Amino acid sequence: MRDNAKGGALTEVTFYILLSLFTPKHGYAIMQFIEERTGGRLALGAGTLYGALNTLEEKGWISLYGNSEGRKKEYLITDLGREIATKELARLQELTQTAVKIIGGIYE
Amino acid sequence: MSKKCYRYYGGLLVSQANWLNKMAEKGYRLIRTGKMLYEFEECTPGQYQYCVEFIGQRSKESAADYARFLEDVGYRVFFKNINLNWNVGKVVVRPWAEQGGRLATNSTTFNRELLIVEKETDGKPFELHTTCEDKANYCKQMRRPWLYLFLVSVVLGILMRTWVWGVFGAISVVGLLMCQIELLRLNKQAKTKEW
Numbered sequence: 001m002r003d004n005a006k007g008g009a010l011t012e013v014t015f016y017i018l019l020s021l022f023t024p025k026h027g028y029a030i031m032q033f034i035e036e037r038t039g040g041r042l043a044l045g046a047g048t049l050y051g052a053l054n055t056l057e058e059k060g061w062i063s064l065y066g067n068s069e070g071r072k073k074e075y076l077i078t079d080l081g082r083e084i085a086t087k088e089l090a091r092l093q094e095l096t097q098t099a100v101k102i103i104g105g106i107y108e
Numbered sequence: 109m110s111k112k113c114y115r116y117y118g119g120l121l122v123s124q125a126n127w128l129n130k131m132a133e134k135g136y137r138l139i140r141t142g143k144m145l146y147e148f149e150e151c152t153p154g155q156y157q158y159c160v161e162f163i164g165q166r167s168k169e170s171a172a173d174y175a176r177f178l179e180d181v182g183y184r185v186f187f188k189n190i191n192l193n194w195n196v197g198k199v200v201v202r203p204w205a206e207q208g209g210r211l212a213t214n215s216t217t218f219n220r221e222l223l224i225v226e227k228e229t230d231g232k233p234f235e236l237h238t239t240c241e242d243k244a245n246y247c248k249q250m251r252r253p254w255l256y257l258f259l260v261s262v263v264l265g266i267l268m269r270t271w272v273w274g275v276f277g278a279i280s281v282v283g284l285l286m287c288q289i290e291l292l293r294l295n296k297q298a299k300t301k302e303w
Contacts, residue, residue: 011241011302013302013303026180027180028181028182042303043233044238045235045236045238046178046181046236047178047236047237047246048242050177050178051242073177073180
């Protein structure tokens with residue numbers, strides 16, 4: 001999974017998963033969150049989500065929330081994950097500002 | 109009333125999924141699987157959709173965890189064999205499995221190499237893998253056993269000089285090529301697109 005830990009960029013899927021986990025969620029709720037927030041543009045497959053959650057947990061960006069024994073596993077973003085998401089937001093703001101200056105200028 | 113069908117698809121995962129989807133379109137929902145057995149019950153035509161996924165590279169725990177995750181998402185899962193083998197007490201070396209290879213036994217992952225996943229139709233396409241990167245990773249996992257079978261067939265074919273290994277070699281080349289072509293397509297797509 002590509003990430004911005006070394007100054008690169010997060011994938012849209014990674015960023016949306018991190019955003020969805022600012023409040024605890026299980027797998028299906030994450031899929032619903034992403035589909036609703038993107039108006040159905042980004043529909044995440046359960047297999048892809050499973051792999052992404054395991055990768056993000058290994059990186060320490062998200063962690064299991066509460067005792068999920070016998071219940072659906074819930075995840076929550078960690079402090080490191082929040083830091084990564086904040087950096088990504090700053091990167092995207094810079095990108096959109098540049099884009100608005102260029103594209104907005106053409107169409108105005 | 110249940111309906112029993114006997115089929116063997118081996119490594120033809122897409123054909124197996126297509127057949128299950130056709131059965132669902134006719135109004136038959138999968139309720140049980142055996143070595144070659146598929147048992148169905150009647151349902152509303154088109155009420156369910158199916159995907160078949162290869163999980164032979166996973167450990168017993170990892171396969172169970174993945175199956176549980178899919179169930180938590182709201183799907184039904186069935187474990188299925190990819191080979192026809194009735195041995196008891198079988199131990200198989202899988203050098204192509206995750207973490208540098210694994211042993212598969214009857215009590216762990218042998219004869220449980222596939223997952224048949226069922227979703228209730230909601231008008232949206234049913235795909236388990238959606239990003240180019242993830243699809244490519246899945247394709248790589250599928251390619252490994254074909255590559256291993258090809259190498260074993262070549263070595264044993266040369267040593268034993270029997271046509272049987274030539275047949276296995278030819279089959280594995282087809283599987284290997286199909287995975288490789290798909291992988292190249294996905295890698296090319298992944299250069300500019302995320303999904």
